Amino acid sequence: MNHLETAYFAGGCFWCLEAAFSRVTGVSSIISGYAGGITSEPTYEQVCSGHTGHAEVVQINFDPKIVSYEKLLELFFKLHNPTSLNRQGNDIGTQYRSAIFYANDEQKVAAKNSINYLHQEKVFAKPIVTEIAPLKHFYPAEEYHQKYFEKNPEAAYCQLVIAPKLEKLKSLEIV
Numbered sequence: 001m002n003h004l005e006t007a008y009f010a011g012g013c014f015w016c017l018e019a020a021f022s023r024v025t026g027v028s029s030i031i032s033g034y035a036g037g038i039t040s041e042p043t044y045e046q047v048c049s050g051h052t053g054h055a056e057v058v059q060i061n062f063d064p065k066i067v068s069y070e071k072l073l074e075l076f077f078k079l080h081n082p083t084s085l086n087r088q089g090n091d092i093g094t095q096y097r098s099a100i101f102y103a104n105d106e107q108k109v110a111a112k113n114s115i116n117y118l119h120q121e122k123v124f125a126k127p128i129v130t131e132i133a134p135l136k137h138f139y140p141a142e143e144y145h146q147k148y149f150e151k152n153p154e155a156a157y158c159q160l161v162i163a164p165k166l167e168k169l170k171s172l173e174i175v
Contacts, residue, residue: 008101015157027060034054115128
């Protein structure tokens, strides 16, 4: 039986990250949800208010024998703008911040090493503002948020925001 690991990333709208990471070989499942805040069992409306402290997060279950946590980090940094504070495109607010919620010390070290590498290599013109924090609790989002792109491929947001990210994903050598 394969041993799965779990990663938690926030990089703007969870619909985007969910759609992209679901296409990565070695990823077995993804759940959109909320983490990093103070409100227990938050709703989407509460998170959107900006008063819960939660970010929109994806929980990624993956087989590390097929895709490493480091590869997932690499993809994470290519799928969003980690230099934009509390914003990804037109999505604005702390719920859209860039964050890595680590599940163990190995993930914490890998996340810090990844950011250090990106700084050293000057991959981004601006400083990376991605938060690195321990995962305290993950709350799954409402059912209508799960597999959103798969269920609503013709929706305007899906066509204008998610579809271009998926096209970019095809050109990366990660999947």
